[in-house]
Amino acid sequence: MxxxxxxxxxxxxxxxxxxxxxxxxxxxxxxxxxxxxxxxxxxxxxxxxxxxxxxxxxxxxxxxxxxxxxxxxxxxxxxxxxxxxxxxxxxxxxxxxxxxxxxxxxxxxxxxxxxxxxxxxxxxxxxxxxxxxxxxxxxxxxxxxxxxxxxxxxxxxxxxxxxxxxxxxxxxxxxxxxxxxxxxxxxxxxxxxxxxxxxxxxxxxxxxxxxxxxxxxxxxxxxxxxxxxxxxxxxxxxxxxxxxxxxxxxxxxxxxxxxxxxxxxxxxxxxxxxxxxxxxxxxxxxxxxxxxxxxxxxxxxxxxxxxxxxxxxxxxxxxxxxxxxxxxxxxxxxxxxxxxxxxxxxxxxxxxLGTTEDVAPGGLALKLGTPALGGPIVTAGGLIFIAGTADNYLRAFNVATGRELWKGRLPAGGQATPMSYVWKGRQYVVIAAGGASNVGSKLGDNLVAFALPE
The missing domain is CATH 2.140.10.10 (Quinoprotein alcohol dehydrogenase-like superfamily)
Incomplete structure (x- = not known):
């Protein structure tokens, strides 16, 4: 050095x-x-x-x-x-x-x-x-x-x-x-x-x-x-x-x-x-x-x-x-x-990817996309899970077409890459929702898990 x-x-x-x-x-x-x-x-x-x-x-x-x-x-x-x-x-x-x-x-x-x-x-x-x-x-x-x-x-x-x-x-x-x-x-x-x-x-x-x-x-x-x-x-x-x-x-x-x-x-x-x-x-x-x-x-x-x-x-x-x-x-x-x-x-x-919901006045959710810090994962069932955006959501997309299928609200920004695991035969997706000041998302200290349908 x-x-x-x-x-x-x-x-x-x-x-x-x-x-x-x-x-x-x-x-x-x-x-x-x-x-x-x-x-x-x-x-x-x-x-x-x-x-x-x-x-x-x-x-x-x-x-x-x-x-x-x-x-x-x-x-x-x-x-x-x-x-x-x-x-x-x-x-x-x-x-x-x-x-x-x-x-x-x-x-x-x-x-x-x-x-x-x-x-x-x-x-x-x-x-x-x-x-x-x-x-x-x-x-x-x-x-x-x-x-x-x-x-x-x-x-x-x-x-x-x-x-x-x-x-x-x-x-x-x-x-x-x-x-x-x-x-x-x-x-x-x-x-x-x-x-x-x-x-x-x-x-x-x-x-x-x-x-x-x-x-x-x-x-x-x-x-x-x-x-x-x-x-x-x-x-x-x-x-x-x-x-x-x-x-x-x-x-x-x-x-x-x-x-x-x-x-x-x-x-x-x-x-x-x-x-x-x-x-x-x-x-x-x-x-x-x-x-x-x-x-x-x-x-x-x-x-x-x-x-x-x-x-x-x-x-x-x-x-x-x-x-x-x-x-x-x-x-x-x-x-x-x-x-x-x-x-x-x-x-x-x-x-x-992403909307203006958590950055625009009054929560106006325009589908303009936002910068994202956090990567995707792909599951064997053909789903993409990704957060990372300036609005506080974890999203699921169809891997074959890119169509958005679902989104789940997070208590803070999901500027991280999610992970997936199986417990007792059921699949879960978990993400650290801590936010990031450099993308303007809400700061927090949360670990959030979602269960996929059985």
């Missing part, structure tokens, strides 16, 4: 450890954008019996000459015991929005990396974002699924991302199972930046949520609202996904909360169907010049509205693009649930 921590929460653990054999593996979560010379995002493996360190892996070990830290694993690690693989989703190097001190692709950052569980050495890796300057961390656990194609089973890794793209890889090699190509992306960054000329895009599966927005399509409940959003959008550089950060201001769509986020995806092996919820919200980000190392910060606000990025020639500000009434400027639905066939890559269905 480089230097002392600025505040106790700058370096922490936010996901449960993984276990492979008698080895415990854990990543870390490190506060974004405070400084260039940040703590390293080292993955640690410990002997479960003695507590001794067995191995470590630094995701920036593939780029030893760069200045920066992070590239940590704050989300959930996956384990393939048969192959003795620990599969990690890594994040962006520090600081998020300036990479002039870290030229090149920044190997192993923003990557699915398969490590040997005994030694921590790299078995294979696939990078989803080259030289990330957008805070497009891999936010969710790599999904280990078996896909049937032409009568044969194929073991894959499916990685959902903040960008709304889904990468499906062969689990033995890390090579694309569904095709991926490098495409040219916007250039013309601010002075000192060294962008990658291309980025990887899946070719069989389009982005689940949009990455472009014409200002004339800005959302607004009133004309005043719509015009205010339109003016904000017209002030920003917006050339689609991977538009570089600018002093002018850049549209980030999807925003840094996704697309996909922490809750990851679910899978129905009988249908080869990946089920994923994604957010459809826009954000502005703006570089602030003339920030120097003499500017020191002791913490970053919870919403990261401003961050100094010490050691870089710019600071950063960002916020959700919202109207004067506080509604997103992006057209709804603001939350989406989708089913993707992992054999063909086609999006089979797409459904609006």
């Amino acid at each position: 480089r230097g002392s921590l600025r505040w106790p929460g700058e370096f922490q653990i936010t996901s449960a450890p993984a276990i492979i054999g008698d080895t415990i593996v854990t990543g870390t979560s490190i506060g974004d954008n405070l400084r260039t010379d940040a703590p390293k995002g080292t993955v640690f493996a410990f002997d479960a019996r003695t507590g001794e360190t067995r191995w470590t892996f630094d995701p920036l070990s593939g780029s030893p000459d760069i200045r920066g830290g992070h590239s940590n694993v704050w989300s959930t690690i996956a384990v393939d015991e048969k192959r003795q693989l620990v599969i990690i989703p890594t994040s962006s190097p520090s600081p998020d929005y300036y990479g002039g001190n870290r030229p090149g692709d920044n190997l192993y950052a923003n990557s699915v990396v398969a490590l040997n569980g005994d030694t921590g050495t790299v078995a294979w890796h696939f990078q989803t974002v080259h030289h990330d300057v957008w805070d497009y961390d891999l936010p969710a656990q790599p999904g280990l699924y078996q896909v049937w194609r032409d009568g044969k089973a194929h073991d894959v890794v499916a990685q959902v991302t903040k960008t709304g793209l889904i990468f499906v890889l062969d689990r033995d090699t890390g090579q694309p199972f569904l095709p991926i190509e490098e495409r040219a992306v916007p250039q013309g960054a601010e002075q000192g930046e060294l962008l990658s000329p291309t980025q990887p895009f899946p070719t069989a599966t389009p982005a689940v949520v949009p990455d472009r927005l014409d200002p004339s399509d800005a959302f607004g409940i009133t004309l005043w609202d719509k015009l205010a959003c339109k003016a904000q959008l017209e002030s920003l550089r917006a050339d689609g996904l991977f538009t570089p950060p600018t002093i002018q201001g850049t549209l980030s769509l999807p925003f840094t909360g996704g697309g996909a986020n922490w809750g990851s995806a679910a899978y129905d092996p009988r249908r080869n169907l990946l089920v994923i919820n994604m957010n459809n919200i826009g954000q502005y980000m703006r570089l602030q010049p003339n920030i120097t190392d003499s500017v020191k910060a002791d913490k970053i606000s919870d919403h990261d509205e401003f961050a100094p990025m010490e050691g870089a020639p710019y600071g950063m500000s960002r916020a959700m693009l919202a109207s004067p009434l506080g509604l997103p400027c992006t057209p709804p639905p603001w939350g989406v649930l989708a089913g993707i066939d992992l054999d063909s890559g086609k999006i089979i269905w797409r459904q609006t």
Whole structure:
């Protein structure tokens, strides 16, 4: 770790450890954008019996000459015991929005990396974002699924991302199972930046949520609202996904909360169907010049509205693009649930997720969707259960069609992934309803179980 921590929460653990054999593996979560010379995002493996360190892996070990830290694993690690693989989703190097001190692709950052569980050495890796300057961390656990194609089973890794793209890889090699190509992306960054000329895009599966927005399509409940959003959008550089950060201001769509986020995806092996919820919200980000190392910060606000990025020639500000009434400027639905066939890559269905009931004045329940933090589960009976939205419900959907079948009221926000179990022949679904301030849901301390019909 480089230097002392600025505040106790700058370096922490936010996901449960993984276990492979008698080895415990854990990543870390490190506060974004405070400084260039940040703590390293080292993955640690410990002997479960003695507590001794067995191995470590630094995701920036593939780029030893760069200045920066992070590239940590704050989300959930996956384990393939048969192959003795620990599969990690890594994040962006520090600081998020300036990479002039870290030229090149920044190997192993923003990557699915398969490590040997005994030694921590790299078995294979696939990078989803080259030289990330957008805070497009891999936010969710790599999904280990078996896909049937032409009568044969194929073991894959499916990685959902903040960008709304889904990468499906062969689990033995890390090579694309569904095709991926490098495409040219916007250039013309601010002075000192060294962008990658291309980025990887899946070719069989389009982005689940949009990455472009014409200002004339800005959302607004009133004309005043719509015009205010339109003016904000017209002030920003917006050339689609991977538009570089600018002093002018850049549209980030999807925003840094996704697309996909922490809750990851679910899978129905009988249908080869990946089920994923994604957010459809826009954000502005703006570089602030003339920030120097003499500017020191002791913490970053919870919403990261401003961050100094010490050691870089710019600071950063960002916020959700919202109207004067506080509604997103992006057209709804603001939350989406989708089913993707992992054999063909086609999006089979797409459904609006959530209503405005618990966020709109007077409890007006408009079916506009809401951002969701919390993933889905799929049952053998063909049901999807998911909460996560800003309205306080657990919902059930038909896995084949995406049609909403039921919803159950929760005493607080269900920003978690539910689980299911069977007791004395009856199936139950249980969820932690604790709420989350960052999506505006009601806070609580509840564990709620629902029984499925007998």
